[in-house]
Amino acid sequence: MWIRVFKSLDVLLLVPLLGLMTISLMSIHSATVSEVSTGLSAIAKTQMIYAMLSLAAALIISRISLTTIQRLSPLVYVGLGGTLLWVLFFSPEIAGSRRWLFFWGYRFQPSEFMKIALILFLAKSMQAIQPFERVGLQRILGPLLLISVPSCLILLEPDLGTAGVVATIGVLIVLLCNIEKRLLLGAVVLGVISLPAAYQFGLKPYQRARVIAFLNPQKDPLGSGYNAIQSMIAIGSGRLAGKGYLKGTQSHLDFIPEQQTDFIFSAFAEEWGFLGSLLVLILYACIFIRIYTLAASGPNAFASIFCLGYAIALALQVGVNIAMVSGLLPIVGVALPFMSYGGSSLLANWTAIGICLGIKRQQRLFEVNEMI
Amino acid sequence: MLGQDSHNEYLRTNRWVLWLFGCLLVLLLFRLSVLQILKGDAFFHYSTKNQIRQEYVPALRGMLYDRHGHVLVDYRFRFDVVVVPQYLKQPEKVLKLLSTLLNQPMSTLKSDYLKKKKGKPRFQAIPIARDVSQEVVAQIEVQKKFYDGLDIQMTPMRHYPYGAVFSHVLGYVSEPTTADFRKSKNHLMIQGEELGRDGLERVADEQLRGTHGVQYIRVDAHGRRIEHADGSFMNWVRPVAATPGHTLHTTLDVDVQKTLYEGLKKHRGAGVVLEIHTGRVLGMVSTPNYNPNTLGMNWHTLSRKADYPLFNRVVQGVYPPGSTFKVFSALAALQEKIITPEHTITCKGSYQLGRKKFHCWKEGGHGKVDFEKAVLASCDVYFYHFSKVMAMDRLAMLARQFGMGRMLGIELLNENRGLIPDTKWKKKTYGERWQTGETLNVAIGQGYVSTTPLQLASAYATLLNGGTVFRPYLIEQERDVDGKLIRANGPKVIRRVQLDPGHIGLIVRGMIKAIETSDGTGFSYRDASLKIGGKTGTAQVRAFSPEDLYSSCESLPPKERHHGIFAGFWPTKHPKYITIVVKEHGCSGSSAIPIAQAVFRTLKKQKQVAKAEGN
Known part of the structure; x- marks a missing residue:
């Protein structure tokens, strides 16, 4: 049975992923290793356990039939929605926001899982819409509602970055439908008009400070702009070939904040230089292309929309994270998928990979059926 | 299969996803190449500067002798508690510790600190307590790694072995005040340096003062000194030794x-x-x-x-x-x-x-x-x-x-x-x-x-x-x-x-x-x-x-x-x-x-x- 399981796996998807996981563990170790102790750092060890658990989870999920997943998706969505509400009301406040669910001494970030649940539920609710069909407002009202509920809950935590990412992923997935042009135009105009109002009334002072710091990081180099500047210095100082593994001064001397989580790319790029950065981007591109092609060969519309949706989600998070650490975007808490330290993000992403692997497996089943 | 044909349409009508991804990739590559290749050397320089802190080394003040060659002044080492504003992340926590250690109310320490800090660069250590006891030094040395920005500074200090005997004629020294810092245009005055205030110390201050040196130490983001620094960073910097002040042989007996x-x-x-x-x-x-x-x-x-x-x-x-x-x-x-x-x-x-x-x-x-x-x-x-x-x-x-x-x-x-x-x-x-x-x-x-x-x-x-x-x-x-x-x-x-x-x-x-x-x-x-x-x-x-x-x-x-x-x-x-x-x-x-x-x-x-x- 195990041989069949492995044979059904998609090598083209797994190889770049495992490559990224290796890079991730190495970088987390480098970012958290202490000068005195030897061996793998404690945090890298923890992440290794998360990685193995996530991989196992992905393998299990890949065995679940698409129909079951499709049927379960509303339930998962509602369950996670409830968790977000719970977090909002009952979780302790950490650094000014309530994002974490505490569970047997472990903490989970439900918003990470919500991203995947949202993609699943959107895929389910949109699969009936034909791709060539012109879609008006009432057909996408349901999906938009599905997007707005978790986005608003996450916004209230408050976690502007994740809320924005979730909303953007959702909207991009809805855009996969052939939506009426004037509807799009109207939405764009409305967005542009409401943006200044949202900045003024929708943001908390610290969030506004971040936006200002982003627009002009030199203004207060030791305040809000400090992280952005130190991160840019770390990446830039890697130059072409990097400072060498374990030799990054910006990370080892603590100049990079949150270097094992949101800023793991800076720590990596400092030690491996532009060539390393290029490698990571190529690996992400491989994964993206692979999932994108899976969408083409998926067994049904649900599978295709899910694959496209997850590809979009992955690209968006990678893009936002790297843009953020390299000073192109304000510092918003978006993790780098498969690279950042953290169980929630890793498990959620591997869940999605598990589903993709399942799609691949079931597509082959279909092919086999066809041949017969 | 009909289902498969129809859902493949999603790809055909949504090529923009690929385009979007391509553009994102190009944007990131462009940004990274700007940072790492085009401006790489500049950022490398910043990362070097980041970890190196330039410190001035006060010059030893010149000696004073009597007419038979007896020493009239010498040195004694003093331990001061200092706070470096640049690295101070939790002022309240540090204040609380200092308040218990020095047995002073927090409000006094705070207002004193704010007064001293005014108009000085952020990297400059602000003295909080001068000449503290060995116990306080030991306490702070043990705990300072939990208190960013807090440190102990050892300073050589002018000492007059004869005490009051030579008071007016030799004078005394004290550290520069804010007004002294403002006045000193052609001479870079540094913390820890002592200025002659009366007697010969004052009149011959320039001769006695010497020229301060510059040294470099490796620090982490919290301003803590990296003790095990391998010294390779010394290739980028050029320390200057301090020149002690001139010796004065006096007519005194x-x-x-x-x-x-x-x-x-x-x-x-x-x-x-x-x-x-x-x-x-x-x-x-x-x-x-x-x-x-x-x-x-x-x-x-x-x-x-x-x-x-x-x-x-x-x-x-x-x-x-x-x-x-x-x-x-x-x-x-x-x-x-x-x-x-x-x-x-x-x-x-x-x-x-x-x-x-x-x-x-x-x-x-x-x-x-x-x-x-x-x-x-x-x-x-x-x-x-x-x-x-x-x-x-x-x-x-x-x-x-x-x-x-x-x-x-x-x-x-x-x-x-x-x-x-x-x-x-x-x-x-x-x-x-x-x-x-x-x-x-x-x-x-x-x-x-x-x-x-x-x-x-x-x-x-x-x-x-x-x-x-x-x-x-x-x-x-x-x-x-x-x-x-x-x-x-x-x-x-x-x-x-x-x-x-x-x-x-x-x-x-x-x-x-x-x-x-x-x-x-x-x-x-x-x-x-x-x-x-x-x-x-x-x-x-x-x-x-x-x-x-x-x-x-x-x-x-x-x-x-x-x-x-x-x-x-x-x-x-x-x-x-x-x-x-x-x-x-x-x-x-x-x-x-x-x-x-x-x-x-x-x-x-x-x-x-x-x-x-x-x-």
Whole structure:
């Protein structure tokens, strides 16, 4: 049975992923290793356990039939929605926001899982819409509602970055439908008009400070702009070939904040230089292309929309994270998928990979059926 | 299959997803290549600068020696608690710890910190507590890794091994204030550096200060020093060693100074010892004084004390010279040929000038008085007699030639000019004509005349050396740290006064007899083993009516008692040293004699020791 399981796996998807996981563990170790102790750092060890658990989870999920997943998706969505509400009301406040669910001494970030649940539920609710069909407002009202509920809950935590990412992923997935042009135009105009109002009334002072710091990081180099500047210095100082593994001064001397989580790319790029950065981007591109092609060969519309949706989600998070650490975007808490330290993000992403692997497996089943 | 065909349409109609991804990829690659390749070197430079902290190394202040090579100042290491604003992340937490450790309220620490921080760069360590105990140092060293920005700084500190003995003449040092930082344009002042505030420390501050060095240390983002730094970062930086300040060899003599201090420390007053033939200052004491080791902390209390401990009475204090001035009046009278040495008068205790009666200090008078007796017994009436016919301007000119009434230019600040009055001065100041009676007062060192102890010492030295006015000086040599001579001061002649050796001999003989003969004013303090000469002076602090003029000085309130002044020289044969001692409200000049005697005894012993070693 195990041989069949492995044979059904998609090598083209797994190889770049495992490559990224290796890079991730190495970088987390480098970012958290202490000068005195030897061996793998404690945090890298923890992440290794998360990685193995996530991989196992992905393998299990890949065995679940698409129909079951499709049927379960509303339930998962509602369950996670409830968790977000719970977090909002009952979780302790950490650094000014309530994002974490505490569970047997472990903490989970439900918003990470919500991203995947949202993609699943959107895929389910949109699969009936034909791709060539012109879609008006009432057909996408349901999906938009599905997007707005978790986005608003996450916004209230408050976690502007994740809320924005979730909303953007959702909207991009809805855009996969052939939506009426004037509807799009109207939405764009409305967005542009409401943006200044949202900045003024929708943001908390610290969030506004971040936006200002982003627009002009030199203004207060030791305040809000400090992280952005130190991160840019770390990446830039890697130059072409990097400072060498374990030799990054910006990370080892603590100049990079949150270097094992949101800023793991800076720590990596400092030690491996532009060539390393290029490698990571190529690996992400491989994964993206692979999932994108899976969408083409998926067994049904649900599978295709899910694959496209997850590809979009992955690209968006990678893009936002790297843009953020390299000073192109304000510092918003978006993790780098498969690279950042953290169980929630890793498990959620591997869940999605598990589903993709399942799609691949079931597509082959279909092919086999066809041949017969 | 229909389902498959239709859902593949999603890809065909949604190529934009691929485009979007492509654009994102290009954007990121572009950004990364800008950061890592185009600006890579610049960012590498920043990352290097990030971890290297430039620190100034205060230069050691130059040393000070006495004339025999004894060390007058040295160093002591002090531990200060400092906070580096740049790395201070949790001020409240740090404040709380400091509050418990230093036993001070948080509000005081906070306001103090904020005040000190103002206008200084963020990387500069702000001292919170100076010179803390070993326990506090140990506590902070253990806990500082949990308190970003908190540190202990070790600073070499000027230390004065003789404490208060040399207070005014050497001065003291303290750290620059905000005002000093603002004022220093051409000299980069740094924290931990000490500035000379008084005495030689102040006057020779630039020579003593040296040039600070620059060192580099590797720090992490929290400003903590990386102890195990491999040193490779040293390739990028160029440390500069600090150059210690110049060494000053002074004219001072530890033994003389100590003796002088011992004699004066229980009184208010001043004492100065000069070498008659060079102008070298061997000792200079002003009391009450201060301990330069602790002055920095007590300055505000000291500066408000009623008896002015910060004031150097030797150069800043002016006193009526009293009878010590008589030798100059006598000299003027001889030079003006108003009197001859043989000229004799009879002193009946007072002298009538017009309607005013001028009293002699001795009730009942001295009887027959000639020149020599006038000097040794200090008979006032003798001086009244010839002063009536002496022009005040002639006396003033002579006094000024001897260096009184003007600054001598010693290497100390705020030297007082004193006052030698004349007719022009009276006209200018009061708009009135000079009265003959005023000349009588001046001739016995009362009235308008006032001098500093240093001027008196210099004037006596001039008289005793035959008429050369030397500039009194303290700095003999200035050498750099390697011992190379930078500047050598020698005796400097201000002017030569034409004097008749016969006149000098007369006066000197009178002064020796003042101590050695039973009629002399200082006879009661005579020491058979140490032959000295000198002139006592008792300066009245206020005018007295004839009734209480002769009442006991000790019965007066302390503030109204006369100042006692003694000008003594030794040896009697070829005088080498002059000592002036002023005891404020000490009632009589003779009471100051033992202090001068102690000084001469010290010098005599030195000479004997040197002689013994020579053999």
